[in-house]
Amino acid sequence: MTLETVGAGAADCRREVLLTGLSSDAHTWNLAYLELLLEELGCRVTNLGACVPDAEIIEACRTRRPDLVVISSLNGHGRQDGLRLISALRADPALAELPVVIGGKLDVAGGGPHTAAGLLAAGFDAVFEDGAGLTRFSSFVGALAPRPAAPLAVA
C-alpha cells in the first residue's frame, strides 16, 4: 500500500474518468483511494475495479467515451500488462487520441526512466511512478480541457 495525500483546491471540472486496475492485479485499496481523490478533483468516476481483462477496459472506453483513463497497478506487472493494453487500445482509431495515464509500482525493479519512457513511447500520455507523490497527477487531471456542458445537464 503506497498512497499519498494531496492538498485540496483543484477546480471543479466534471470530467468523466474511467479508473481501472489491470488483468493480473488484485489490489483494490489503491483504486478506492483514487476514486475518492478524482472525485475531489471534480471528476465523475467509473471504477472498473481489479483484475480487469484488456478487452473489458477497451469496451468500456468505446461505450463510455471517458475524458481520461487512469490505470493503477501495484503488483509489479504494470509495465508488461500496460504495454499490451495500450497497443490494443491505440489500434482502435476511435481511441487513438483518448488521454490514458498509468501509475503505481510498474515493475519489480522499482521503475525508473527506462520503464516510463517505454510506456510513453507505446502510447500513454503520462506515467506516474510510485513514490513520486500525487501532485503531478493532480496537476495533470486539473489541466485537462473541461468537458463541454451538455444542453440539459443538471449542475
Next chain:
Amino acid sequence: MTEIAVRPTPSFGEVVAALNAEGALVVQPRMGFADPAVMRRGLLATRAARATTVGTITLDSYTRLGDHQAVRQAMLDDAELNGYPIVDRDPATTAEMLGGVLTARFPVQVRHGSADPRQIIRTLLERGLPATEGGPVSYCLPYSRMPLELAVDYWRQACEMLAESRDSGAEPHLETFGGCMMGQLCPPALLVALSLLEGMFFWQHGIRCISLSYAQQTHPGQDEEAVAALQQLSRRFLPFARTHVVIYTYMGVFPRTFGGAMELLAESARLAVRSGAGRLIVKTTAEAHRIPTVGENVAALEHAADAALGALRRAAAERTGILEQAAALVECVLGLDDDLGRALVTAFARGLLDVPFCLHPDNAGRTRGFLDAAGRLQWQRIGALPIADLVEPPAGERLTSASLLSALRFVQSGFDDRFGARVPRPVLEAHTARGPRLRELGSMS
C-alpha cells in the same frame, strides 16, 4: 491373528482441540516456498519451534489463478514463485518434501486463495493433505472478477470432493476466510456473518470439521466482542459441526518498525487467548517489506506463543451490538433460499450482503466503514443491509481520500508511534536473490 483397530488419523480440528486441551494456543505461519527443500525446512522449523504449532503450505499466486502454463514456465526458468506449486510439482517430489513431516500432533494446512479451487483440492487430497481453507465469497469478491454464482458452484464441487474423501479414512477440514474480507475496514458484524455463512455453506455440502476465521481489526475490545459473537452464533447455526475459531493477526497496512510489528502480533495472540480462540495465524516483522524467511516465521510463532502465555481467558466481552447485527445478517440470508449458495448470490445481488470498498461487479458497493474517535470500526453507510434498526450511521460524515488513507494507516501508525522505538534486531536474510545481507528491520520506514 487378532484384529487391531486402526485408529484413523485425527482431523485438523481434532488435533487443534487436543492441543487446546493441553492449555496451548495453536500458532501457525503463512509460510509458502517454491523450492521443495526450503518448504520442507520451513515445515520442520515450524514443528520444532518453541511453540504449539501446526504447519502451512501456501501455494503460489499462479496456481491460485489456475495459470499452470505460467507456473511451469517459472519452474523451467528457475524464476521465483511466491509459494509452493503443489499442482505442478510431481507427486514424488511432494511426497519427499513431506516425508516424516506430518505427525499425529502436527498436521499441515494448504492455503491458496483460489475462487476455483477444484484442481487444488483434488491435488491436495491425492497428496494426503485434507486440511485447507477459503470460501465461495471470501476468495471470489476481493481477489477476482469471477461471477459469484460461478465461485459458489466451484466451491460446492470442492466441498463435495473433500467430503467424499472421508471414505478413505481422513476427516477433511475446511476453514472459512470470510472473517478476513478485504483485510481491513470491514465492520466486525459483517466479518462474523460472512465467516458463519461460509461455514454453513461448507456444512451444507458435507464438511463436518470447520474452523471460522476472524481477522484482528482496530480495537481489542471490539475484536473480543466480535469473536464472542462468532462463537455464540456458531453454536446456534452450526450446532453439530466440530468448530474452532482462528484469529488472523492484522491483515491491513502493517507496522514498518520491528517494535510496532512485534507488539501488533502479540496483541493478536492475547486477543486469541482472551476470546477463547483455538488457533492464530501469525504475521512477521518482515510483512510490510517482503516475503518473510523461515527464521522470521519461527520468531513470529515463538513471540506469539510467549504473548499468549501471559494472557487469560476473559469471562465476558463488551456488548455493543455486533452479535445482534451478525445474527440479523445471517438470518436474512438464510430466509432467501434453502440452498445457501443461491441465497448468498441473491443476498449480494440485492445488497443484503454488501462489503465496504469491495469493487467486485457482484458487490453492490453501497456500504462503508469508518473509524470512530475510540478507534472502533463502525458503519458509515449501511446501504440495503438488514440492520437499519440496529445501527445509527453518523449523519453528514464525508469520506475523503485523506480520511481513507489515515483509516488504512491507523493501526500501522499507532503501533509504529507507540512501539517503534524498541531496539531493532538485526536479521540475517539467508535467501534473498542477492545473497545474505544484514538489514535493520526497525530502521526501515
